[in-house]
Amino acid sequence: MTHQSLLFIFLIIILGFGLSLFQYHKAVFKKDKTALLLFVLRGISYSIIGVLLLQLSIKQRTSEKQLTDLVLAVDNSNSIAQLADTTQVKEWVNSFIEDEKINERFNLVNLQFGNQINTLQELDFLEQETNLGDVFLESKQLIRSKKAPMVLLSDGNTTFGSNPVFESKQAMFHVFPVVLGDTTSYADSKIDQINLNSYAFLNNKFPIEIFVSYQGESDFDTKIQLREKGRIIEEQLVSFSKNQPTKRIMFEVLASEVGVKNFEVRLKPQTNEKQLENNIQEIGIEIIDESTNILIVTSFLHPDLSALKKSIESNQQRKLKILPIEEFSGNLEDVNLVIFYQPKSDFASAFEQVNQAKIPHIVITGTKTNYSFLNRIQNDFTKQINQSKEEYFPSFNTNFSLYQQDDLNFNNFPPLEDTFGSIELKQAANVLLHQKIQGVETEEPMMFFVSQSAPKRAYLLGEQFWRWRAESFLQENKSFQSFDNFMNKWVGYLSLEQKKSRLIVEANSFYKTQRNAKIKATLFDQNYTIDRNSSLYIKFENEEGTTREFPMLFTGSRFEFNLDALEAGDYNYEIFSPEQKLSRTGRFKLIPYSAESQFVNANSKVLKSISKNAKLFTLNDFEVLKRSLLESKTYQLIQKESINLKPLIDWKILFIFLIVSLSLEWFFRKYNGLI
Incomplete structure (x- = not known):
């Protein structure tokens, strides 16, 4: 407590009793005992009020060490x-x-x-x-x-x-x-990376790209081998030197039979190498037979035709032929799918023969399409006839259920062009893309499928989709792969015999034991909308017959399971929903691989x-x-000092004394008849 605080308290007490004396001076000077008591109580009350109003405080210093x-x-x-x-x-x-x-x-x-x-x-x-x-x-x-x-x-x-x-x-x-x-640093040769597609097509050669490196002072000659079931099927000589410590090796293997093929890549080490695990890696590929012949019928040339051909033929098992409508002869013996590009009235015979042969087909429309003819030739939809043009932006339908399709960021794709007019569906359709006009999303379809009666049919309402392929190229770091996969899933669904399923599984035939190896599945309800309320489980059985069961994680649009919990080996799996009573089975191989074991x-x-x-x-x-x-x-160490202001006298105590003094004064005044 400082001298200044004491002085203030002394002055407040003098002032408080001074005010009390001013009120009771006559009675005090008469030496009335009751008046003297009231004078003292009033003086105490005034003094307490003064101290409360003044809010006297003291400084409290604290210090601490900050680590x-x-x-x-x-x-x-x-x-x-x-x-x-x-x-x-x-x-x-x-x-x-x-x-x-x-x-x-x-x-x-x-x-x-x-x-x-x-x-x-x-x-x-x-x-x-x-x-x-x-x-x-x-x-x-x-x-x-x-x-x-x-x-x-x-x-x-x-x-x-x-x-x-x-x-x-x-x-x-x-x-x-x-x-x-x-x-x-020790001398070490190793396999750095192997690039291999997940799938190859029957009777085609598939490439295996291998990057190897050598760390050492002296030149080193060795061999790299490609083995299958312990048998060397290809072998190349590799020469390392201090100036050329890395090499790129290419093998080409013929896909001679359908099924999963497993290979071992082995780089022969030096005799004194410490780390040998990085000289061997296992890889796998699935050989599939997916040969498809596709025919495009058109009455004029357009950049869309080139985009279709390049996308579809990116799958080596698919061959596409562009045929002018006037050359269409009706020979559909080897054709698996027909694409009608912007049909006009002279397409009538082609439509009739394709329907009679029950060949799946796609209809792509645009500004040159004769909608009067198209409305008559098919019973799937009608469109109002209008000569004005409109730009339609795509909007992805997350409830699309025919096959597994990811959103390619369609909202940022450029618009397609078509004549203006509303669309009325006559058949139940599964819509992949809706139309968006001037930023407003509509329920009208842009890309949809109809499969209630044979043959299966699909429609894309709009031209200039070659721009979509170009936009995808820019978005995917100069790669057409995502868009080409989108197109091949489209034609693949139509050209292959498929049964509509409410449980769609996306799984590879082999995985490596490393991060992000996942099996994915999509579950639909009776109305073919994504089922967010049911659960999916996955059961694994290894070569010894041991089974393990896990719940699959729902990520907002599909279920996933990370294979990190499994050891390397061959597995049969079953994905099932107890609520929906649906299940799918499959098989895959988990190939051993550890990135950590590559370091010496x-x-x-x-x-x-x-x-x-x-x-x-x-x-x-x-x-x-x-x-x-x-x-x-x-x-x-940092010495941190803080200063806090604390009340000189606790206001609660003062307030209690104030109530007591005022209460006593009131009581004595009442007792003596002064109130």
Whole structure:
């Protein structure tokens, strides 16, 4: 309490009793005892009110030590178990966490990382992949300091994710890397990557692209083999040198029979190589017979025809022929699908013969289509006849149920052109795309299927869809693959005999044991809208007959199951819905592969690049690292002082005294008949 506060209290008391004396001076001077008591009580009340109004307070100073955040990040991936002594790593981590001086100076944030970043718990070194870049992104969200130290225990190897060097600079950590594993470079040859399509077509040759590399000082000649069931089917000589440490190898294999084919790629190592697992990889491909002959009938040339031909023939099993309507002879013996492009009245005979032969067909309309003729020749829909033109944008129908089709970002596709007019469906149709006019979505179809009676039919109302293929090329990083797959699913559904199903499964014949290997399924209800209320389960049976059952995860539009829970091997599976009583079965092979097993030593180059001073520590440098952290002036303790204002006298106590004094005064005045 300061002298100034005491002076204020003294003055308030004098003023309070002065006011009370002013009110009771006559009675006080007469020495009336009752008046004297009332005078004292009134003076106390005035004094308390004055103290309350003045709100006298005192300053209270508190100080605390603010510790600097320090991130301890430990690599928990499988490569650590191969390259370092895991027991020594665990002992080092425990010693660091429990060190008294470290804890007196720093606030520890302990993390472990592999596929994901988690709070440090029990290190088991079983993670199958490493995302080193995310360590810096996630850690920055957990600390208060703009610049903080990070002790990173890692071999510096990363299998996926962003560039760790870039991310460390962006996060501005002061990184102290503790290298796990031998940084000495050993001679090593390995298979880096194999590119192979998921499917190949019968009697066609399919390519296998292999990238191999060699790390060593001397030249090295070896052989790379492609094996099937232990038998060498192709072999090539590979020559490495210091100037040419990488090679690209191509094999071409004939798809001679339908079914799943499994191969082994083997690169012969040097006799003194330490790591041999990265010299062998298994791959698989499914051979399918999907030969289809497609005929386009047209009365004029248009860029859409070229786009159709390129998209459809991207599947080597499909051949497309463009035929002018005047050359149509009715020979449909080898034709599996017919496309009528912008039909006019001279198409009448072609329509009649295609329907008689019950050949599935597609009708594509546009500004040159004769809708009077088209309304008469088919009973699936009618369109109002109008000569004005309109642009129609596509809108994807998420409830489309004929086959599995993803949204290709259709909302950003350019419009198609057609004559203006409303459309009336005469048959039940399954709509893939709706029309959107000037930003307004409508229920009118743009692309739809009709299959209530043979043959199956599909309609695309609008021309200029060659622009869709161009737009898809730009969106997919200069690749036509997504759009071509879209077109091939379209013609594939019509040209192949398929039964409409309420449970559609999307699965490959083989997978690798790595992240993002998934089986997907879509479930529809009785009205063929996506069923969001039912559940799907998947049951696996391995070669030994052991079965395992799991629920599938619903992601908003379909169900998925990640195959990470399974070991390598051959599996039969069944996907089923207990509520809908639907099921589908299949078979796949899970090929063993571990990205972590490809590393033979620590990546000291990466660790030096992210280090504060390009300096690396080892597990034997515990005391050296400890001194570097404790003696650094950058991470000194911060003494934080705060000043709080507290009331000099608790207002609650004063308020109680005020009520007591006023109550006593009222009582005595009442008792003496003064009220």
